[in-house]
Amino acid sequence: MTNSSPPAKKEKDHANPLGAITTFLLPALLIYAAFTALPVLRTFYNSTHLIVPNRPAEWVGFTHYVELWTDRIFWKAVWNTLTWAAVAPILEVTIAILLALCLYAKVPFSRVLRVAWFTPVLMSYVVVGILWMWIYNYEWGALNTMLRGLGLESWAQPWLGHPDTxxxxxxxxxxxxxxxxxxVVILAAMSSLPSEVLEAAELDNCGWFSKLWFVILPLIRPTLLNLIVLSFIGKMKVFDLVWVTTQGNPLWATETVSTYVYKRAFQWSTFDLGYPSTIAVVWFFIVLSGVLGLTFLFRQKDKLEY
Amino acid sequence: MSAASQSPRISASGLRMAALLLFIVIYTAYSAGPFVWVASMSLRTTTEIAANPYALPWPWHFDKFASAWLDSNYDTYFFNSVSIVLSAVALLTIIGGMAAHCFARYRFRFKGVVYFLIFSTIIFPPQVTVIGLFQIMVDYGLYNSRIGLVLVYVSIQLPVTIYILEAFFARIPKDLFEAARIDGYSEWAIFWKISLPVALPAISTTVILNTILLWNEFLYAVVLITEDDKRTLPLGVLRFLGDQLEDVGMIATGLMIAIVPVVLIYVFFSERLIQGMTAGAVK
Known part of the structure; x- marks a missing residue:
């Protein structure tokens, strides 16, 4: 970065690559415009129209939005999805911290354990869904078989068939x-911690819990927050698993916003794409404010602490 | 330190060790148990499973794989998945690589805006694209078309691909490009002969990541494909489930056919795969 040469060079840089920039960026932009931007705009447009096959779209203003306000299934789906998005990240990250600590402490068979713990994420939800339907099966499913084996016969139940479970x-x-x-992500973050810090804690005769709570966790905080946000976003989208296993049953107990949109758009014979689009648009803003809210919350806390 | 003061500490740490081991054993059973179970069922007949769902497979009925493959259109689904995923991944690598190269190397007006537009889609719930996309694909004549699905797959994985590649391209020393330009390389040659080869590790990361994610993709496939001979493997597996409702043994075999390729990719490329999957998560 010398100061003497840039002006002349910069001009050249700018003059030449405009064509190159266009060439490099154009395919990506075209794909983006045709298959992401346009569909999103179309969905927004739909949300104020009645879209019935073989008829021109009919402007209905905000009728769908008003209808949505009193749609109890929609609110049930929102509640379920939000529950999912609130509970799952906490469970995942907490258990993951414990598992990462086990591997960090170099328990035997670390490599095998890492493979065993990581593999589920590679499976398609269709495979996972079918597999877990069997595990939750009332008569011969693994969970009930295990409970019966432990003498907890009364706990056995059709796990996916009961609204409470x-x-x-x-x-x-x-x-x-x-x-x-x-x-895996947390382990990577822990492994990149400077060893001096941990040694210092060791010298101060820190117990393992205080070492974890006061030294390790604060240091990997950004990674943890990031994982929570990622998991939150993922759960707000959840569709495949529900579709394969319960399709929202029983009694809307597992209905998520994604499955409800899909049902209204492609399954129920209402033949209207406008209303489901309205759900999608409203949901889009809820997800957006959720993500912004979480980011803001975490930022705020960071400021307070330092 | 006397023996008396040491023994309680040992037993406390022994207790802690036991609790730790118990936790590891229980979690590993929860995590790996389902796979062991489905693998063993895939080698057993439904009659055997009905007699005892948890017995070890003996004798091994490998012929079930052949019949699942041949009698249930699995070969078609498998071929569809392979061709769709490979085409999408190839396009993604080139198109995403070009865009990433552009973001990493050039400054231009509206760069920030373009970047923001592309990346904001990562948080979009898919519902907000899927209905509009369905209508547009019908308009384009790309509904129920494998080419259509390929293009959609390119569009949904494009942001992540650009993100991973851009981070890598940005670290290539500028001097390398300067030297190439002085040697008379064109902009295109610089991308093709320098950026891409140097970034091979990052490219293989995105290739493996995209392969796995698209191999498992379900929502867009189920909305855009309804004809049986165009179904991808996840749709095929679900259809298989509908057809064979009571035939648990056969479905288990079908599941294994879907699981094995993914596990193979993981076995051979585990480091790259983990890098790809965690690329966005580590700050």
Missing amino acids: ALASLIAVTTWMWTGFNM
Whole structure:
């Protein structure tokens, strides 16, 4: 970065690459415009129209939005999804910290354990969904078989078939899938900590818990917050797992916003794409404010602490 | 230190060790148990499973894989998935690489805006694109088309691909490009002969990441594909479930056919894969 040469060079740099910039960026921009931007705009447009096949779209103003306000299934779906998005990140990150500590402390068979814990995240939700439907099966599922084996016969139940347990059972599945992923990220963050800090804590005769709580966790805080936000976003999108296992049943107990949009758009014979688009738009703003809120919250806290 | 003061400490740490081991054993059973179970069922017949769902597979019915493959259109689904995923990943690598190279190397007006537009889509809930996308694909004549699905897959993985590659391209020393320019390389040659080869590690990371994520993709496939001969593997597995409702043994075999390729990729490329999946998460 010398100060003598830049002016002349910069001019040249600017003159030449404009063509190159366009060439390099154009394919990506075209794909983005055609398959991301346009569909989003179309969905926004839909939300104020009645879109019925073989008829021109009919402007209905904010009728859909008003209808949505009193749509009890929608609010149930919002509640379920928010519950999922609030509970799952905490479970995943907490368990992942414990697992990462185990590997960090170099327990035997670390490599094998890492593979075993990480693998679930690589599976397709279709495979995972079918597998867990079997595990939760009332008669021969692994969970009930285990409970009966432990003499807890009365605890055995159709886990996905009962409104009180269905959502929690599905949350256990996403936790099963994503904890290992969080663990790997946390382990990477722990491994990159400067060893002097940990040695200093060692010298101060810190117990392992205070070492974790006062030294390690504050240092990997940015990573943890990031993982929480990522997990939150992921759970706000959840569709595949519900669709494969319960399709929102029983009694809307596992209905998420994604599955409800899909049902209204492509399954129920209402033949209107306008209303589901309205749900999508409203949901878009809820997710956006959720992400912004979390980011703001975490920033705020950081400021207070330092 | 006397023996008396040491023994309680040992037992306390022994207790802690036991608790730790118990936690590890329970979590590992929770994490790996389902795979062991489905793998063992995939080698057993439904009659055997009905008699005892948890017995070890013996004899091994490997022929079930052949019949799942041949009798249930699995070969078609598998071929569809392979061709769609490979085409999408190839396009992603080139298009994403070009855009990342552009972001990393040039300054231009509205760069910040373009960057923001592309990356803001990462937090978009897919519902907000999927309905509009369905209509647009019908308009374009790309509904129920494998090419259409490829293009959609390129669009959904583009932001992450650019993000990973851009971070890597930005670290390539500027001198390398200067030297190439002095040697008379064109802008395109610089990208093709310098950026791409130097960034090979990052590229392989995105290739593996995109392969796995698209291999498992379900929502866009289920909305955009309804014809049986165009279904991808996840849709095929679900259809298989519908057809064979009571035939648990056969479905387990079908699941294994979907699981094995992913596990193989993981076995051979675990470090790259983990890098790709965690790229966005480590700050």
